[in-house]
Amino acid sequence: MELLSTPKNIEINNITCDSFRISWATEKGDLERVTHYFIDLNKKENKNSNKFKHRDVPTKLVAKAVPLPMTVRGHWFLSPRTEYSVAVQTAVKQSDGEYLVSGWSETVEFCTGDYAKEHLAQLQEKAELIAGRMLRFSVFYRNQHKEYFQHVRMHCGNVMKPSLKDNSGSHGSPTSGMLHGIFFSCNTEFNTGQPPQDSPYGRYRFQIPAQRLFNPNTNLYFADFYCMYTAYHYVVLVLAPKGSSGDLFCRERLPQLDISSNKFLTCCVEEGELVYRHAQDSILEVIYTEPVDLSLGVLGEISGHQLMSLSTANAKKDPSCKTCNISVGR
Numbered sequence: 040m041e042l043l044s045t046p047k048n049i050e051i052n053n054i055t056c057d058s059f060r061i062s063w064a065t066e067k068g069d070l071e072r073v074t075h076y077f078i079d080l081n082k083k084e085n086k087n088s089n090k091f092k093h094r095d096v097p098t099k100l101v102a103k104a105v106p107l108p109m110t111v112r113g114h115w116f117l118s119p120r121t122e123y124s125v126a127v128q129t130a131v132k133q134s135d136g137e138y139l140v141s142g143w144s145e146t147v148e149f150c151t152g153d154y155a156k157e158h159l160a161q162l163q164e165k166a167e168l169i170a171g172r173m174l175r176f177s178v179f180y181r182n183q184h185k186e187y188f189q190h191v192r193m194h195c196g197n198v199m200k201p202s203l204k205d206n207s208g209s210h211g212s213p214t215s216g217m218l219h220g221i222f223f224s225c226n227t228e229f230n231t232g233q234p235p236q237d238s239p240y241g242r243y244r245f246q247i248p249a250q251r252l253f254n255p256n257t258n259l260y261f262a263d264f265y266c267m268y269t270a271y272h273y274v275v276l277v278l279a280p281k282g283s284s285g286d287l288f289c290r291e292r293l294p295q296l297d298i299s300s301n302k303f304l305t306c307c308v309e310e311g312e313l314v315y316r317h318a319q320d321s322i323l324e325v326i327y328t329e330p331v332d333l334s335l336g337v338l339g340e341i342s343g344h345q346l347m348s349l350s351t352a353n354a355k356k357d358p359s360c361k362t363c364n365i366s367v368g369r
Contacts, residue, residue, distance in 0.1 A: 043069050043141035046127050051149045053110070056119035056158060056211045057367040059151070062108035063127055063144060075130040075138065076102045078111065083122040083148075104129075117151055119211030119367075124148045153292075154211035154367070159261060160294050161365040162209070166264035166274050169362065170302040171320030175232065178246045178336075179223040179253070179325060182238035188245070188338060199245075199331045201285075207354040208263040208275060211367075213292040218262075220277065220285065220326035223252070225304070225317050236342050247336030249315045252327050253278055253298070253306050258286050260293035261303070262326070264363045265356040272363055274303055274321045277328065285328025 044066035053060040065073065078100040100111065117123070126146045130138040154162070181199075191199055201219035208215065228235050238244065253259075263275035277293065279286035289295075299307045304323060305316045317323055358364060 043073065043129055043131065043139060045142035046129055046144040049125070049127065049144050049147040050108070051125065051147055052108070054149060054152050056152050056154050057117040058110055058112035059117075059149065060108040060110050061125065061127070065129060069129065069141075072131050073104045073129045074132045075104055076100075076109070077128040077130060077140070078102065079126045079128070079143070080111075081124045082118070083124070119151050119153055119209075120215075121210075122148060122150045152211075153213040154209065156292065156294055158211065158365060158367055159213075159263075161367075162264045162363070163261045163294055165363060165365065166261070166272070166321065167302040169272060169320055170274070170318035172318075173305065173316035174227055174229070174319050176225050176227050176315050176317050177249055178234065179225050179249055179251075179327075180234050180244050180246045181221065181223050182240040182242070182244045182341070184241040185243050187241065188243055188333070191333060197333045199333065201328060201330065204326065208265040208273070209356050212263045212275070214262050214275070214277070214326070218277070218285065218288055218326065218328070220328045221331055223247075223325045223327055225249070225315075225323055225325060227317070229319065238341060242340055243338060244341050245333065245336050245338050247331065249306075250313050251335050252325075252331070253304075253315065254313065255298070255306070256281050257298065257306075258289070259296045259298050259301070259304065260289040261296055262289075262293055265354075266360050266363050267354045268357045268360075272321055273324055274318070275324045275326065276304055277326045279328040283328055288328075 046063040046065055048064040050062045051059050061078070080100070102109070124146045127144045128141050130140045132138055191197065199221055201221050203216060204214050204218050204220060206215045224234070227233055258279050258281055260277040260279065262277050264272065266272045277285065277289050279289055296303070299305055303318045303321065304325070307314050
């Protein structure tokens with residue numbers, strides 16, 4: 040049987056966190072003969088390496104020939120924000136069950152995308168299932184080392200400035216390495232109604248009245264839900280003043296929450312006053328997208344321990360947890 044031509048001009052588009060569309064050019068005479076496609080997908084080990092994982096054991100998809108472009112989804116549980124290489128080969132299945140195959144095409148590299156809003160909405164639904172009842176609170180707080188606050192006072196005009204979010208949490212979160220903000224906490228101890236005296240981030244705590252950061256002129260967004268191989272879970276929320284650059288960033292990428300009615304963090308007017316509540320059974324990490332002047336709050340030293348095991352700096356999400364993972368690329 041006459042040999043098949045090698046596929047050329049590979050094109051990858053419509054890339055999501057767990058799928059992509061692929062097409063290529065084939066000689067006209069082969070179009071009617073081809074019965075199957077072989078697609079070889081390899082994941083890059085990391086951005087600092089040009090080696091491919093399992094390169095000597097190719098991950099091939101064998102698919103029946105369909106009109107191009109074709110969508111590839113889920114066969115390898117593609118990971119979000121991850122670099123891959125792909126090559127294709129066409130084939131004709133013969134009467135004896137063997138394949139006549141073309142040569143392999145050139146190798147093309149691409150990177151998968153972040154979670155889309157619909158994926159984050161799935162995460163949000165899972166987070167809502169374990170949020171628990173709402174407890175009142177009155178302050179947001181931020182713990183750091185003494186040197187951090189000294190630097191803010193001496194070199195930043197007494198203003199804490201937003202910094203780029205690290206890669207903690209879900210690998211597909213659109214905020215990682217993209218959104219600038221300042222992390223705050225608001226969880227309280229059940230028995231006292233006050234912030235806990237322990238913290239993994241430092242013994243100095245800045246406390247600010249909740250209304251300074253969260254009020255009817257603020258938009259609230261759901262950003263992530265994850266755990267670090269532990270029984271307790273973290274929910275990441277974003278507070279962005281309406282119309283700010285952070286607000287515009289989040290509006291395009293994150294599900295927006297009703298500030299007075301959601302399962303995580305609320306701001307309601309009751310008897311003429313703003314009343315604040317947080318979910319009892321999740322650890323909330325709140326990102327505020329604008330600078331914050333230390334003069335708006337109070338700085339002091341806490342009496343508890345520095346629990347380093349609770350730090351979420353660049354924390355890796357447990358991909359096997361059924362509570363906080365969704366059925367798309369991990």
